[in-house]
Amino acid sequence: MDLEKDPSHLLRTSEPVHSPQLHHPLNLQAANTGSSNTTAIEQHNSYTAPNIETATKDKHITSLHRELSLLKQTLAQLTQTSSFWQTKHRTLHQQFLHTDTQLRVLAAEAVTQTAQITALQQDRNQLRREAVERDAEMGQLRGQVRDMKTFVSMSTRTEGQVSDGVFGEGIGRLGMGVQGWVVRYFLRGGLVDFDCLDAITLAELKGLAPTYEHHYHASGAKVHLLQSIVSRILVEMVFDTYFPGLSDEQVRRFHQMEETLSQLVRSEESINHWRASTLALLRRDAIQPLQDETDTHIEEVTLCIKRILDAITTDGPGSTPSASGSSHPSTRDSSLRSLVTDAVDLARLLVAQKALLRVYMPKVSPHQTVLFDPDTMEDMSGQDEDEEALAHREIWCVVFPGVIKHGDEKGGRMELRNVIAKARVLVR
Numbered sequence: 359m360d361l362e363k364d365p366s367h368l369l370r371t372s373e374p375v376h377s378p379q380l381h382h383p384l385n386l387q388a389a390n391t392g393s394s395n396t397t398a399i400e401q402h403n404s405y406t407a408p409n410i411e412t413a414t415k416d417k418h419i420t421s422l423h424r425e426l427s428l429l430k431q432t433l434a435q436l437t438q439t440s441s442f443w444q445t446k447h448r449t450l451h452q453q454f455l456h457t458d459t460q461l462r463v464l465a466a467e468a469v470t471q472t473a474q475i476t477a478l479q480q481d482r483n484q485l486r487r488e489a490v491e492r493d494a495e496m497g498q499l500r501g502q503v504r505d506m507k508t509f510v511s512m513s514t515r516t517e518g519q520v521s522d523g524v525f526g527e528g529i530g531r532l533g534m535g536v537q538g539w540v541v542r543y544f545l546r547g548g549l550v551d552f553d554c555l556d557a558i559t560l561a562e563l564k565g566l567a568p569t570y571e572h573h574y575h576a577s578g579a580k581v582h583l584l585q586s587i588v589s590r591i592l593v594e595m596v597f598d599t600y601f602p603g604l605s606d607e608q609v610r611r612f613h614q615m616e617e618t619l620s621q622l623v624r625s626e627e628s629i630n631h632w633r634a635s636t637l638a639l640l641r642r643d644a645i646q647p648l649q650d651e652t653d654t655h656i657e658e659v660t661l662c663i664k665r666i667l668d669a670i671t672t673d674g675p676g677s678t679p680s681a682s683g684s685s686h687p688s689t690r691d692s693s694l695r696s697l698v699t700d701a702v703d704l705a706r707l708l709v710a711q712k713a714l715l716r717v718y719m720p721k722v723s724p725h726q727t728v729l730f731d732p733d734t735m736e737d738m739s740g741q742d743e744d745e746e747a748l749a750h751r752e753i754w755c756v757v758f759p760g761v762i763k764h765g766d767e768k769g770g771r772m773e774l775r776n777v778i779a780k781a782r783v784l785v786r
Contacts, residue, residue, distance in 0.1 A: 762777055
């Protein structure tokens with residue numbers, strides 16, 4: 359505010375200085391002058407008070423306008439946010455409705471599938487019951503067929519002759535015994551490097567298993583190789599002999615007598631009858647006199663099997679050739695000796711028949727192809743192929759021999775052939 363318009367300035371500048379030395383008239387004049395100044399101040403205040411109040415209100419209005427603008431901006435933001443969440447809610451609600459519909463459809467399908475599964479389970483149980491009934495019926499039919507075969511066999515054979523089923527069961531038990539013995543005592547061990555074998559052992563191995571190198575490189579073929587070796591030794595030293603338990607000189611004399619009879623008697627049936635009767639007599643009445651020779655022969659076969667298998671097997675990776683299962687040598691040897699004894703008894707029973715029963719174990723050579731014969735062979739490789747497809751496959755190992763019968767129960771009609779047990783082989 360300008361100094362010219364401010365009365366208080368005039369008052370401040372014109373205020374007298376009181377002095378006790380002034381006269382009374384001068385004091386009166388000063389009093390009058392002070393009253394007029396007070397009136398001017400009151401008039402000024404009455405003029406300036408409305409202006410201050412107006413300015414305050416203007417400031418307040420301006421502040422309210424600013425707050426209103428902020429509130430409008432906030433309202434706009436909240437409106438946008440509300441619109442966004444409403445849109446989001448509608449989208450999620452639609453997704454929820456779609457998902458709920460799918461869940462209801464899936465629940466209905468689950469109910470349908472459960473009903474179908476229940477029906478299939480009932481059908482399965484019914485099929486199982488029918489299968490059990492069929493198995494029981496098949497068992498009864500097999501029993502009837504077996505009884506009929508036994509009746510026919512006993513009705514047509516002479517004294518001392520045994521049915522074919524006995525030989526089939528006997529050779530089957532022997533094969534299972536050999537397999538179990540090999541698996542039990544040689545499964546954990548490995549095969550030695552065949553190039554490190556001595557010349558004699560290697561020559562024996564080549565004679566027993568000409569395809570031994572294939573077994574060495576093939577996965578899981580060790581057990582088959584060992585079974586093949588044991589089977590080949592049993593065939594050559596037990597089943598191919600004239601009568602196990604006879605000495606070499608006695609066998610030579612029997613061969614001479616049979617040749618002499620063949621020259622004198624032209625009937626092959628009569629020769630077979632003589633051979634069967636003679637060997638049946640030895641089997642029945644000469645057991646004790648032949649016991650020492652029989653025990654010696656069994657021991658030779660047992661030692662031969664042990665020697666070959668111990669030479670080509672190891673107790674484990676990196677070990678030297680030794681007897682696998684050496685922790686129980688007595689148990690292993692006694693089990694093997696029992697198997698050889700069973701083979702001797704079966705071989706004696708085979709040669710005491712009027713029909714010619716031969717143990718059949720074809721030799722497989724790396725340089726000679728031997729094809730699978732479905733009539734005389736059974737594949738043990740586990741390949742799911744029919745016999746017609748296997749007929750064109752080459753075999754590389756004979757695991758266990760079979761038995762083939764030539765002729766009838768009377769020793770005649772030698773052109774007849776009956777496969778009692780098939781040889782167990784492995785195809786390539």
